[in-house]
Amino acid sequence: MSDSDSEEGPDRQLKLVVLGDGTCGKTSLATRFAQETFGKQYKQTIGLDFFLKRIILPGNLNVTLQVWDVGGQTIGGKMLDKYIYGAQGILLVYDITNCQSFENLEDWYNVVKKVTEESETQPLVALVGNKIDLEHMRTVKVDKHQRFCQENNFSSHFVSAKTGDSVFLCFQRIAADILGIKLNKAEMEQSQHGSVYNLCGSGQENCITSSKMAK
């Protein structure tokens, strides 16, 4: 992509589909990222929820992320294939305190493979361990997570939708990977903790970038 595209061209749009068992925290992850909120109360997603968030990647590249939050009960249903179709990124989410939610990702991934096997371009797949604020209750070993990533060439993420830890970084890294943009260490460290607005504070440049991010 040329410089002129990144400065004046229309926003790039990326479709990211969030999959995983019920209660692993998909809606919480999406709302933490898109709205910077978190609700303790569980409200089951029926079918699909949809969020939009505009971010700016290095090189002043505007990217609008469409986050498709798929209800955990849709596995085995007729609509799931349609939700996945056309995704550039897939987030396979599990709850680090719930082994079953990790084991069941195999089934979710099988659906992804079936839907995308004949596509020209394959989506980037990210493995996301959620609820790291509950580290003391972890039942899924980090080794297992890493092995699953290596075996399938997934990118690896650990987040807490509750505290916001690494949530923005997770989406930012996924978008950057899809677009072939390399984030440097400083950019990743800035994004690691909390919301985009918390990015302000340790450098004028980052402050400007953060304030340009639309809600």
Ligand SMILES: Nc1nc2c(ncn2[C@@H]2O[C@H](COP(=O)(O)OP(=O)(O)OP(=O)(O)O)[C@@H](O)[C@H]2O)c(=O)[nH]1
């Ligand atoms: N401690 C903690 N709780 C979380 C976290 N993320 C989500 N939760 C809680 O887990 C419960 C389920 O979260 P949801 O985001 O609704 O889960 P979901 O995966 O969207 O569930 P479905 O709609 O059934 O697919 C809620 O009570 C959340 O408050 C987290 O990072 N830490």
